[in-house]
Amino acid sequence: xxxxxxxxxxxxxxxxxxxxxxxxxxxxxxxxxxxxxxxxxxxxxxxxxxxxxxxxxxxxxxxxxxxxxxxxxxxxxxxxxxxxxxxxxxxxxxxxxxxxxxxxxxxxxxxxxxxx
Amino acid sequence: xxxxxxxxxxxxxxxxxxxxxxxxxxxxxxxxxxxxxxxxxxxxxxxxxxxxxxxxxxxxxxxxxxxxxxxxxxxxxxxxxxxxxxxxxxxxxxxxxxxxxxxxxxxx
Numbered sequence: 001x002x003x004x005x006x007x008x009x010x011x012x013x014x015x016x017x018x019x020x021x022x023x024x025x026x027x028x029x030x031x032x033x034x035x036x037x038x039x040x041x042x043x044x045x046x047x048x049x050x051x052x053x054x055x056x057x058x059x060x061x062x063x064x065x066x067x068x069x070x071x072x073x074x075x076x077x078x079x080x081x082x083x084x085x086x087x088x089x090x091x092x093x094x095x096x097x098x099x100x101x102x103x104x105x106x107x108x109x110x111x112x113x114x115x116x
Numbered sequence: 117x118x119x120x121x122x123x124x125x126x127x128x129x130x131x132x133x134x135x136x137x138x139x140x141x142x143x144x145x146x147x148x149x150x151x152x153x154x155x156x157x158x159x160x161x162x163x164x165x166x167x168x169x170x171x172x173x174x175x176x177x178x179x180x181x182x183x184x185x186x187x188x189x190x191x192x193x194x195x196x197x198x199x200x201x202x203x204x205x206x207x208x209x210x211x212x213x214x215x216x217x218x219x220x221x222x223x224x
Contacts, residue, residue: 104162
């Protein structure tokens, strides 16, 4: 298994531009998570999906951020318009969770976003 | 939100045991204790988890206090590859809260 795949690995854009980050979860996993990591705030959960349905988006910072999961093998995180304070590493993770079980989330390599 | 408290950093010598503490005084009866670690320039990875009893796996051991208000991750023989940020997380079947973690430095 290739693990969680994210693209692009690095993105440099200018303020005001639209940015789309992509994620392919591990096949068979039914949960998908988007995290953001910065030095100031650490690792923050933005949104997570269960069976392609958004369950909790309370971590999404503002309306400029949106996430979709059109099918079980693909998700996007979009920022429009982007701002310099959005610069961070964005991680996608997936897991297969059962009640009464543990939660092993498998993380992708991350996308390092720089907004100039 | 379930909260954990960890030291910001710790240092260990190579091939010596390391005990990474975590306090979680507000833990509820159904919260699972998870440990993840993040190697430099990588995403976090699962290390171990537990509920009430001590746990062992190939990577580490997890010692859980009887009142469950604290736990300790034990690396039996630290290697240079174990240098990472270690996160103690309480999972309430909802969301993970990673906190700031403990940065472990391993000296050769």
